[in-house]
Amino acid sequence: MEKQEFEVIIIGGSYSGLSAAMSLGRAIRKTLIIDSGAPCNQQTPQSHNFITQDGFSPAQIAKTAKDQVLAYPTVSFLNDKVVQVTGENHNFTVLTATGIQLSTKKILFATGLKDLLPDIPGIASCWGISVIHCPYCHGYEYKGQSTGILSNDDTTLHFSKLISNWTKDLTVFTNGEIKFDADQQQQIRALNVTIVEKQIAGIIHTDGHIESISFIDGTQQKTDALYTRPPFTQHCPIPEKIGCEIDPKGLIVVDNFKKTSVPGVYAAGDCTEAMRSVASSVAAGTAAGALINHELISE
Numbered sequence: 001m002e003k004q005e006f007e008v009i010i011i012g013g014s015y016s017g018l019s020a021a022m023s024l025g026r027a028i029r030k031t032l033i034i035d036s037g038a039p040c041n042q043q044t045p046q047s048h049n050f051i052t053q054d055g056f057s058p059a060q061i062a063k064t065a066k067d068q069v070l071a072y073p074t075v076s077f078l079n080d081k082v083v084q085v086t087g088e089n090h091n092f093t094v095l096t097a098t099g100i101q102l103s104t105k106k107i108l109f110a111t112g113l114k115d116l117l118p119d120i121p122g123i124a125s126c127w128g129i130s131v132i133h134c135p136y137c138h139g140y141e142y143k144g145q146s147t148g149i150l151s152n153d154d155t156t157l158h159f160s161k162l163i164s165n166w167t168k169d170l171t172v173f174t175n176g177e178i179k180f181d182a183d184q185q186q187q188i189r190a191l192n193v194t195i196v197e198k199q200i201a202g203i204i205h206t207d208g209h210i211e212s213i214s215f216i217d218g219t220q221q222k223t224d225a226l227y228t229r230p231p232f233t234q235h236c237p238i239p240e241k242i243g244c245e246i247d248p249k250g251l252i253v254v255d256n257f258k259k260t261s262v263p264g265v266y267a268a269g270d271c272t273e274a275m276r277s278v279a280s281s282v283a284a285g286t287a288a289g290a291l292i293n294h295e296l297i298s299e
Contacts, residue, residue: 006032008292009094009104011082011236015278016269016285017110018065023289025072029296032104033069034096036081038235044128049136050279061278085238089264090299106292109244109252109260109267110285111236113276118150118175118230122203129208131226137277138225139166145224148173148213150200155229157184160193163227168192171221173213175200196221234271249274257295258288266292 008024010017013035024031047058069075084095085107094102115133117124123131132138147167151159152174163170171194178185178197188195198215203226205211212220233250240246245253245261251274252267254260260267268288269281 003101003103006030006104008106010108010110012110016281018069019282019285020108020289021069021075023286024293025075027293028074029293031075032078034078034080034082047278085242107265108288109239109271110269112270113232114235116231120200120202122205126203126205126208126210130210133229135163135166142225143167146222148223148226150226150228152179154180156180157187160188160191164191171196257291
């Protein structure tokens with residue numbers, strides 16, 4: 001069967017991918033978005049710090065965006081998972097999990113990141129609801145409440161200073177023996193932040209809303225919200241497989257034009273930057289779409 005041909009294939013159909021598709025649709029580029037439907041914020045009830053969309057669910061924002069993007073006749077959407085990318089600039093072949101082969105001139109990875117949550121019972125069920133990573137995205141809803149920070153490294157002091165802006169009822173949970181130095185411990189305690197070294201047995205919650213943290217010694221501590229910044233990996237391994245440079249933090253390296261180290265391959269959104277928010281992903285996608293169109297025109 002003859003491969004369908006596109007000018008741009010966007011792998012990842014969340015905020016950055018959809019935003020790029022709108023730029024490309026308005027530039028009358030034949031564009032395909034491929035998305036497998038597993039965004040990292042799928043449990044999050046509300047998105048914040050994004051003007052005009054504050055308080056809407058991530059799913060609502062994505063649905064509205066998708067409806068608006070697909071109103072452009074040169075843009076289409078495929079519910080599938082990309083499993084392979086081969087070829088070179090102007091002549092890429094994309095293979096999906098269902099066996100569909102597609103051809104494209106340019107590729108944009110907007111595939112996001114996968115958080116590697118600690119192996120603590122209950123934490124995955126609360127992730128994005130009351131176990132949170134960003135005070136700008138979720139801190140206002142928990143201002144002044146009993147709040148924890150799950151952290152045990154040299155970033156703990158900075159994290160404690162940051163979250164102290166939103167609440168004074170703050171506890172650092174190290175989940176075991178403290179690993180940061182005595183000077184940092186002293187500075188944290190000077191903020192009137194308690195440090196608890198006990199090992200955590202689990203998170204007690206109802207529908208993702210924390211009630212307390214339980215410890216292996218049988219005790220519990222009432223907590224309303226818990227901040228943590230878990231390590232992450234690329235949600236999609238393909239960029240690295242095809243030679244895209246990955247930085248020491250695990251992010252795809254791009255230049256000011258959203259280009260990766262592989263000619264014809266671009267990346268935007270969470271997979272490329274530490275500032276993870278819907279608003280920044282939308283901005284990055286808008287830029288990526290325009291820059292891809294500019295390159296197509298130049299060529």
